[in-house]
Amino acid sequence: MNKKSSYQLMQGNEAAAEGALAAGVSFFAGYPITPSTEIAEILADRLPANGGKFIQMEDEIGSIAAIIGASIGGCKALTATSGPGFSLMQENLGFACLAEIPLVIVNVMRGGPSTGMPTSPSQGDVMQARWGTHGDHPIIVLTPSSVEEAFHYTVKAVNFAEKYRNPVIVLMDEVIGHMRARVSLPPESMVERVNRVQPNMPPEWYLPYERSATGVAPMASFGDGYRYHVTGLVHDAKGFPTANPNESRDNIRGLFTKIERGFRELCIVDYEQMDDAEHAIVAYGCMVLSARSALEQLRSSGRKVGLIKLGTLWPFPRFALEHYLPQLKTILVPELNMGQIYREVLRVNAGKAVIEKLNRVNGTIITPNEIVKTVKGMTR
Amino acid sequence: MISNSQLVNKYFRHNKKFPHIWCPGCGIGTILGNMLRAIDALALDKNDIAFVSGIGCTGRAPVYVDFNTLHTTHGRALPFATGLKLARPELKVLVATGDGDATAIGGNHLIHACRRNIDITTIIFNNYIYGMTGGQYSPTTPHGDKASTCKLGNIERPFNISQLVEAAGATFVGRTTSYHTLQLQNIIKKAILHKGFSVVEVITHCPTTYGRINKKGNAVDMLKWQKEVAIDKSRADKMEPKELEGKIVTGILIEKQLPEFCEQYDNIIEAAQNLKNSKPGGSK
Numbered sequence: 138m139n140k141k142s143s144y145q146l147m148q149g150n151e152a153a154a155e156g157a158l159a160a161g162v163s164f165f166a167g168y169p170i171t172p173s174t175e176i177a178e179i180l181a182d183r184l185p186a187n188g189g190k191f192i193q194m195e196d197e198i199g200s201i202a203a204i205i206g207a208s209i210g211g212c213k214a215l216t217a218t219s220g221p222g223f224s225l226m227q228e229n230l231g232f233a234c235l236a237e238i239p240l241v242i243v244n245v246m247r248g249g250p251s252t253g254m255p256t257s258p259s260q261g262d263v264m265q266a267r268w269g270t271h272g273d274h275p276i277i278v279l280t281p282s283s284v285e286e287a288f289h290y291t292v293k294a295v296n297f298a299e300k301y302r303n304p305v306i307v308l309m310d311e312v313i314g315h316m317r318a319r320v321s322l323p324p325e326s327m328v329e330r331v332n333r334v335q336p337n338m339p340p341e342w343y344l345p346y347e348r349s350a351t352g353v354a355p356m357a358s359f360g361d362g363y364r365y366h367v368t369g370l371v372h373d374a375k376g377f378p379t380a381n382p383n384e385s386r387d388n389i390r391g392l393f394t395k396i397e398r399g400f401r402e403l404c405i406v407d408y409e410q411m412d413d414a415e416h417a418i419v420a421y422g423c424m425v426l427s428a429r430s431a432l433e434q435l436r437s438s439g440r441k442v443g444l445i446k447l448g449t450l451w452p453f454p455r456f457a458l459e460h461y462l463p464q465l466k467t468i469l470v471p472e473l474n475m476g477q478i479y480r481e482v483l484r485v486n487a488g489k490a491v492i493e494k495l496n497r498v499n500g501t502i503i504t505p506n507e508i509v510k511t512v513k514g515m516t517r
Numbered sequence: 518m519i520s521n522s523q524l525v526n527k528y529f530r531h532n533k534k535f536p537h538i539w540c541p542g543c544g545i546g547t548i549l550g551n552m553l554r555a556i557d558a559l560a561l562d563k564n565d566i567a568f569v570s571g572i573g574c575t576g577r578a579p580v581y582v583d584f585n586t587l588h589t590t591h592g593r594a595l596p597f598a599t600g601l602k603l604a605r606p607e608l609k610v611l612v613a614t615g616d617g618d619a620t621a622i623g624g625n626h627l628i629h630a631c632r633r634n635i636d637i638t639t640i641i642f643n644n645y646i647y648g649m650t651g652g653q654y655s656p657t658t659p660h661g662d663k664a665s666t667c668k669l670g671n672i673e674r675p676f677n678i679s680q681l682v683e684a685a686g687a688t689f690v691g692r693t694t695s696y697h698t699l700q701l702q703n704i705i706k707k708a709i710l711h712k713g714f715s716v717v718e719v720i721t722h723c724p725t726t727y728g729r730i731n732k733k734g735n736a737v738d739m740l741k742w743q744k745e746v747a748i749d750k751s752r753a754d755k756m757e758p759k760e761l762e763g764k765i766v767t768g769i770l771i772e773k774q775l776p777e778f779c780e781q782y783d784n785i786i787e788a789a790q791n792l793k794n795s796k797p798g799g800s801k
């Protein structure tokens with residue numbers, strides 16, 4: 138790649154694939170599904186050309202299983218899917234959470250449930266991304282709201298996965314996935330790459346799940362001389378199954394501790410015109426595009442409205458709201474679902490500002506005018 | 518040949534709390550022990566072995582042995598192993614899976630791994646039952662036999678695993694029993710050396726569930742049964758189908774050379790790189 142960043146026309150799915158490559162992803166396993174398929178197609182071409190590996194599995198259960206296997210082998214590994222495939226991945230996603238395997242799932246959301254609306258935009262998987270797999274577990278979920286962010290957030294997702302030894306989900310909506318935009322991507326040398334910490338002690342001293350000061354244990358790759366055990370059973374610091382209450386507690390709580398320690402770094406939030414805002418729109422994904430254009434109209438009609446743009450959905454960046462709550466009279470949460478982040482906002486708000494939701498589940502987006510109208514109604 | 522105490526010393530984990538979870542008389546330990554003898558005979562480096570399993574009594578095998586070990590989810594050992602093998606082709610990847618794990622919940626992965634011919638050795642511990650969950654019928658429970666979920670007799674017809682994987686394209690298929698330990702070692706050795714997807718079906722016994730509910734006697738009785746029904750392929754080939762009824766043909770049933778998946782993928786990498794370099798300005 139040339140040194141200077143150059144302008145290119147590309148769609149969000151393409152940008153996510155470029156982000157994966159720039160972050161050093163060398164392994165992809167997947168199963169085709171609209172509206173994510175372009176990611177698989179691009180990586181099927183590009184990975185082998187870069188010495189990486191691509192495999193089309195028999196289903197999405199196999200896809201996530203294969204990227205877990207590859208990650209244990211030392212690769213940065215990624216898969217891409219949409220609702221039905223994401224549902225199939227849930228059990229093994231839990232495995233990756235408990236066994237602390239770095240990996241990235243790009244879920245380009247479609248309308249659901251079930252086969253739903255395969256080619257229509259939706260943001261219906263916010264809660265599934267959080268709680269889709271069984272049991273208590275932390276998760277990291279990023280959501281780009283532009284084509285360029287699809288690149289940058291995929292890079293970040295890979296880096297977070299490596300740093301925290303945790304699965305990371307990039308939740309894209311179909312609008313961002315298929316939207317074409319002129320983007321300027323940084324040259325590869327300018328892209329930050331984080332690699333998982335590898336053990337450097339003699340193998341007989343290695344404890345694969347003993348947390349260092351960061352809350353994360355170094356991860357050896359299979360074949361590198363550290364022979365250890367990986368399991369989906371609750372385990373001790375050696376990785377061996379345990380039923381000991383203290384060891385079990387340490388295992389599960391440790392998963393949360395490492396994410397809590399990284400909370401600030403993991404939370405990507407942007408603020409637009411919030412300094413003097415009395416009214417906020419909280420938006421993510423394609424809803425940011427509508428909200429931004431609504432914002433202009435509302436400001437020109439003299440209303441003090443700002444935008445809180447969530448780049449991270451989980452862990453939920455509660456401080457972003459808390460910081461502005463004292464100055465806010467109203468908050469509007471437009472979403473292409475029945476109100477999944479709305480409930481988080483409601484929880485953090487704890488009765489302080491007036492909150493409304495604006496929801497759409499018919500396969501079309503919420504327009505700027507609808508947001509303008511709703512905010513005007515709220516700020517009358 | 519390696520003595521038992523040497524075997525234990527060399528291959529069992531010293532930092533793992535024993536005892537193991539298996540019932541007295543269970544056939545799983547015998548198969549594991551003979552897998553280790555096969556590995557020892559081949560003088561493989563422990564660092565180069567990845568031992569992957571699914572869920573079930575069989576799925577517990579890897580935790581006890583000193584390799585790179587991966588205990589996955591129910592039925593999914595093969596796709597985990599596929600990702601690992603493709604990422605690290607230099608590893609010898611062995612999979613331990615029960616009959617339910619391999620042919621019920623994991624049936625789809627099994628046939629596709631066969632078709633792909635990826636260089637993985639899969640040992641299927643066929644005890645005709647779901648042992649771990651207490652003896653429900655599996656896809657290999659014989660017609661008419663009992664299980665906790667078919668106490669009046671199984672009305673489903675069983676899979677013949679070896680035929681299934683042969684039809685799905687496995688390039689090496691061996692079958693034996695946990696009674697025939699030398700044959701077991703031998704077949705596992707050849708399966709490991711085989712370049713491509715190899716399946717070793719081992720007929721074994723679960724005295725606790727299948728044995729008890731079907732009144733098959735104790736572990737020794739069940740081993741005797743294995744001895745009696747097994748018939749070596751060399752003899753079976755000369756017999757009429759009628760004579761083979763109720764028998765289990767053992768030995769190496771299929772052995773053929775076809776292009777292996779990881780090696781073919783290396784060719785893809787080479788072709789993709791040539792294509793990239795031949796494009797004007799195409800170093801991207």
Ligand SMILES: Cc1ncc(C[n+]2csc(CCOP(=O)(O)OP(=O)(O)O)c2C)c(N)n1
Pocket residue numbers: 572573574575576591614615616617618619642644646647648649650655
């Ligand atoms: C998704 C899922 N479904 C069900 C189970 C429960 N389960 C655990 S082991 C098992 C059956 C194991 O039988 P088999 O594969 O024949 O192995 P064996 O225990 O006989 O060695 C089942 C159904 C599970 N762990 N995961």
Ligand code: SF4
Pocket residue numbers: 538539540542543544545574575644648649722723724725726
């Ligand atoms: S239940 Fe059956 S298969 Fe499981 S350990 Fe006991 S004897 Fe072996």
